[in-house]
Amino acid sequence: MYVYPVVFSPTEQGGYCVYAPDFKGCITEAEDYAEGITKIRDGLCGMLYILERDRLAIPMPTPIDQVERDPGDVVSLVDVSLDEYRRRVGSKAVRRTVSIPEWLDDMAIKADISLSQTIQKALMEELQVQ
Numbered sequence: 231m232y233v234y235p236v237v238f239s240p241t242e243q244g245g246y247c248v249y250a251p252d253f254k255g256c257i258t259e260a261e262d263y264a265e266g267i268t269k270i271r272d273g274l275c276g277m278l279y280i281l282e283r284d285r286l287a288i289p290m291p292t293p294i295d296q297v298e299r300d301p302g303d304v305v306s307l308v309d310v311s312l313d314e315y316r317r318r319v320g321s322k323a324v325r326r327t328v329s330i331p332e333w334l335d336d337m338a339i340k341a342d343i344s345l346s347q348t349i350q351k352a353l354m355e356e357l358q359v360q
Contacts, residue, residue, distance in 0.1 A: 233312065234253075235252070235293075237251060238260075239300060239303045240303075246261075251292060252292055257337075271309075278310060
């Protein structure tokens, strides 16, 4: 779980420009705060996902009281969990070679158990991924 500050800057059209100052280019527009949080959270997920995937440095969040803002801007904190995002965008199957005892393989075949599904389920339970 990550938590980053975001800035809501009122626009002349009546909505908000919403951006995450710790991530250059993470910016969106929204009609209200709820839409802004939803959209900026999705943008942050995308950026954090790529940084994690590519093993790049993830920026530390700027303390909320140190975020630069213009008069009239509102600064809020947004929590970002990548679990759901990973499932949505990173669900490409990868091939892994595993070894199990022959007797266990025979039992799984007789019981018509999918090893792939069973391993996925066990890994998700072990890693506490929901």
